[in-house]
Amino acid sequence: MFAAGTDTIYITIEWILTELITHPSVMSKAQEEVRRVLGSSQSVSEEALNKMAYLKAVIREGLRMHPPIPTLVPREAMKVTELEGYVIPKGTRVFINVWTISRDPMYWEKQEEFWPERFLNSNTVDFKGQNFEFTPFRSGRRRCPGINFSTLTIECVLAKLLLAFDWEVPNENKNEVHDISEAFGINTQKKTIFF
Ligand code: HEM
Numbered sequence: 001m002f003a004a005g006t007d008t009i010y011i012t013i014e015w016i017l018t019e020l021i022t023h024p025s026v027m028s029k030a031q032e033e034v035r036r037v038l039g040s041s042q043s044v045s046e047e048a049l050n051k052m053a054y055l056k057a058v059i060r061e062g063l064r065m066h067p068p069i070p071t072l073v074p075r076e077a078m079k080v081t082e083l084e085g086y087v088i089p090k091g092t093r094v095f096i097n098v099w100t101i102s103r104d105p106m107y108w109e110k111q112e113e114f115w116p117e118r119f120l121n122s123n124t125v126d127f128k129g130q131n132f133e134f135t136p137f138r139s140g141r142r143r144c145p146g147i148n149f150s151t152l153t154i155e156c157v158l159a160k161l162l163l164a165f166d167w168e169v170p171n172e173n174k175n176e177v178h179d180i181s182e183a184f185g186i187n188t189q190k191k192t193i194f195f
Pocket of ligand 1: 001004005006008009012069072073074137138141142143145147149
């Protein structure tokens with residue numbers, strides 16, 4: 001539980017902050033919403049979070065572009081299985097590349113863009129496991145049991161960070177082109193830490 005629940009949450013928050021910092025107009029919309037809903041309150045309640053539709057869309061978009069476990073945990077086929085015309089022999093190790101699926105232009109408009117609005121316009125696509133184009137928590141019986149806990153934690157941490165701080169690239173780095181690519185691995189770590 002500790003292994004599954006710590007890296008995933010911090011990686012998600014780190015990527016979302018990176019995307020927000022590199023997309024100042026998205027950052028200001030999210031910040032405006034958080035500050036408007038919370039007003040002078042310094043604490044974040046679940047009721048307040050439910051009024052932050054844009055923040056929730058930002059988190060979905062972060063998980064779409066940077067699923068913390070990009071190829072999920074491999075499984076082994078226990079018997080010969082046929083799937084959409086493909087025969088998977090018994091004993092095959094199967095990876096599901098959710099990273100690629102959640103950037104597939106067949107399902108996603110402007111797939112390479114950090115564009116949270118896509119989740120405001122659609123009521124149907126969610127990460128609970130019913131939409132196979134978006135399964136950062138996996139789907140089926142072995143999907144993540146920490147979905148609700150982690151989304152609430154991420155919402156709460158991000159709301160607090162956006163409430164209390166203004167985030168931007170430091171002046172001395174403003175004109176640099178930043179490498180925001182991902183390192184290869186079981187987790188989607190950043191390749192370069194630049195701020
Ligand atoms: C953004 C946050 C998180 C993401 C994206 C995430 C994603 C996932 C995924 C994809 C799996 C399935 C792995 C596989 O078998 O392919 C999984 C399993 C699991 N997750 Fe999470 N997780 C997150 C947070 C958490 C948290 C906060 C907890 C616990 C407090 C947690 C506990 C677990 C456990 C115990 C499993 C194993 C379930 C099993 O094998 O049946 N996860 N998670």
